[in-house]
Amino acid sequence: MTMAAPTPKEISPEEAQDFRDITRRIEQEVGKLIVGQRDVVRNVMISIIAGGHVLLEGVPGLGKTALVRTIGEVLELHFSRIQFTPDLMPADIVGTNILLDDPQGGRQFRFQPGPVFTNLLLADEINRATPKTQSALLEAMQEKTVTVSNRSYRVERPFFVLATQNPIDMEGTYPLPEAQLDRFFFKLTVGFPKEDELMQILNRTTTREQARIGKIANGQKIMAMGDLAREIPVASHVSNYAARLVLATHPENAEAPAITRQFIRFGASPRAAQTLILAGKIVALMDGRFNVDFADIAAVAHPAMRHRLILNFEGEAEGITTDQVIDEILKAVPQQRAEPKPAQPEKVKK
């Protein structure tokens, strides 16, 4: 019995257009409440579509929490918020088994889910919790599961962690371990608003009138958008560019620029390359293209790699930031490597 070859699935232009429309409308809705921060909004949206987690870094009062909350509302996602403090325990995040009396008069343990069981988790000032507590998020972020008392519980899909951390007032904080940092899709730096943006913030927040946020999509749609974006083709020389960018962050690499060799202790992980490609696909699709370009990769290089580079002592002492290193790497790594010569037939040794 022969089976007919399945007809290849094709994505219609309408689907691609719908993707663009949704992302545009999300940006518009978030923009009603969040003034400026367009790049942050856009990158958060890219992360969410890609199913990744975001580490937001910025001084207090810049609207990080408001941003996350607004996105949750726009995407119609269940939202939870955890304020990380030094005395926060892992069970406070993932949940715990509690002893309950059953109707028959007996007692039994029952799992009480923590705030991690949500679609959108805001981990506020995540670096104020102890590493033990921070690591409680590791499994949930990567495996989308939580294990309590040898029993695993699957968190809801989609599941996004948006963590914030304060770059100042570092006393009494616990920097995130590299393993946990690597699990963040993007690390976004929330900058201070410009003058006109600040005036807009004042106007919007000091009156009774509050902007109404519409619901643009839901969790299922977001995941479908992520699946769609993954179908975007990437030419080999473009993916090669992403790989070379990541390799250039490694000081031991021969093609690494001087700044890498001088100030970097550890380079980006392969997750960084995956992030570059996946984010590049979403950027391309949001831009109305059906292929990834070098510019798409370069556009997401900073948020994708800045938290994955570990400066050495000299870099720390010199006050070098990972963004500076990435800037140099982008300059140093050519978009297209010199094409290798066509393979010549091997000469037969006599």
Place this chain on the structure above:
Amino acid sequence: MSQLLEREQTSPKTKNQEIIAPAEYQKLVDNVKRIERRMRVQEAVRWLPFAILAGGIIGLVAALVSRLTPIFTTTQVLTLTLAAVLIGVAIMLGYAWLRPRRLLDTARRADRLLGLKSRTSTAIEGYNHPGDIGYSEFGRLQFKDAQNTLTNLKFSKAIPLKLPRNPSLAVLGLIPLLLLALFLPNLFSEQVEQKQQVQQQIQQEAHQLEQLKNQLQNNANKDDPKLQELIKQLEQTKTEIEKNDTNKDGALAALDKAQQDLQQLNNANAAAEKAAMDALARDFKNNDLTKGAGDALSQTGPDRFDKAADQLNQAANNTAALQNNPNQADQLSQSLANDSKLFSKSDPALAQKLQQASDATKSDAVNKNPTAASQALKDLAQQLRTSGQNQQVQDQVQQAQSQLQKSEQKISQAGQQNQNSQQGQLQQQSPNGQPQPGSSNQQSSDGQMSDQSGDQSGQQGQQNSDQSGDQSGQQAGDQSGNQSGQQQSDQSGQQAGQQQQGQNGQQQSQNGQQGQQQGQNGQQQSQQGQNGQQQSQQGQNGQQQGQGQNGQQQGQNGQQGQNGQQQGQGNQGGTKAGDGHIENVYANSSLVNSQNGQQVNVPGKQGSGPTNNQQVNSNQVNGNSSVPLSDAIGAYKNAASEAIDKNYVPITLKDVVKQYFNDLENGTGGSSSNSNSNTSNNNGK
């Protein structure tokens, strides 16, 4: 590119290839190729100034070097520059147009140059290399997106054809520098040109020697030891002058040495033998029995001796005619006896056979023993055959000598014309016809200058030039008319201050075959004047040398006279260029016997070249030579000294030339002139 396309299309069918029609893909490829052509043109335009700049810099360096050392002429630098520019442009165009470029590479370049954001390369790679890129549900969308973008693209602005600014400015700046370096006066350019002319002339003469050698090797008498020696000598000389192709003196010395060596091969009695052979031919013709042999011997072909011998053998079988005619027998016997005396020195063997034949053909001897007479004639025929071969070899030796002499003369003259003009030492003739030392390319106001190159005259094969009239002035040259002053003919372009003087007219004959000179008074002189020298060379057609004294007749039929010498050599068709060379030296008019001019016919061998006869009549001019030898000799001596100082005269001949002019100044020029005439002619001074 098409092979690549075929190779790419032969890969296993992919899903992208299932959903995208080949025609659509081909359309995309065509668009990419269109862009590729534009990019190649852009590359060519972009690199064009660099190519020109590279060639120009090479030319500029060559021009500057040529100003520091005599290496290149202006023409060569110009040629080098143009060649370098053309080569640079050709390499650039070849690289731009012929450099293989994969379709995918072109697509990637197009993406980058045109801001296509990797659309084209992704589409082509997705179609041809599914393994690298994977199947995409966006396949068709992405392909159409790339195709639409390319179709609507106007890349004339994206790929402009603009010359790069800085290299173009550099080219514009280089051009005037190059022109200045090329065309500003260069002290070395004349020197280089002379050097090249010498080199070219030496190579040409080497070629001539090679031809002569080949000709001798194909000769029937090639096994003759003398001929073998001659061939060997020619080969050595050719090799030697080729080694010295940039060394004029070296080449001249080699030729001079070769001439001296050949002189040893030359039979000292060759001229006498030739005259005797002619006499023998006449005597044979005067007798009915041997008339056929005489006719054959009078011919000019190389086999004339064989024919004559054959005829003589036939005559030997007909001795009965002698028996019937005792007078004829005695006449033949007497003639043979006379001829035997003529050959006694030059060819004793033939003289002996002639004497034996003479004895055997006396009327009483014939009647007594006709068989002996027949045998004597047969022996004579056999000996004649042998002597003929020797004669031919001797002719060839003389021909080789002539060739060497001509080569030496040409090489010595090569490159001097430019120098003369550079030095501004042009000969000027005063209105009264007095010549000034220097070049001969100027003429007096009364006369006309006749300047015939030797090459031109040599191509004519035969040329008669008659000048007649009672000219009391000076006349020299071939193409003159109504001359009341002086005329000079510069057939080599190098005859400075050489004049010929005569009271009753002088005639010059330049014949490869037959030179005829006729004087208006019924007296003709081959060459007149005590110091007169005349040498005519017409390629390989003829050479005539004459030295006369006091107007005495120069032999018979162009043979050697008492005080003169003529050599006629004409052969090989007259198609080769030769040098005419006339060297005229003023003679004291008192020494010239103007009344004794006699006609001399100078026969040459038959040539196949065209014949050009010129007859130039001039008005009669009365009076004696206006410039005595004593006035002119100083200028000539200066010119000769200058030539010696500049090494235009071979080292071995310098002393001879000096001695020649010293003798002239001391009043012993007659003997010196004669003794050194060949030397003077050879060097053209």
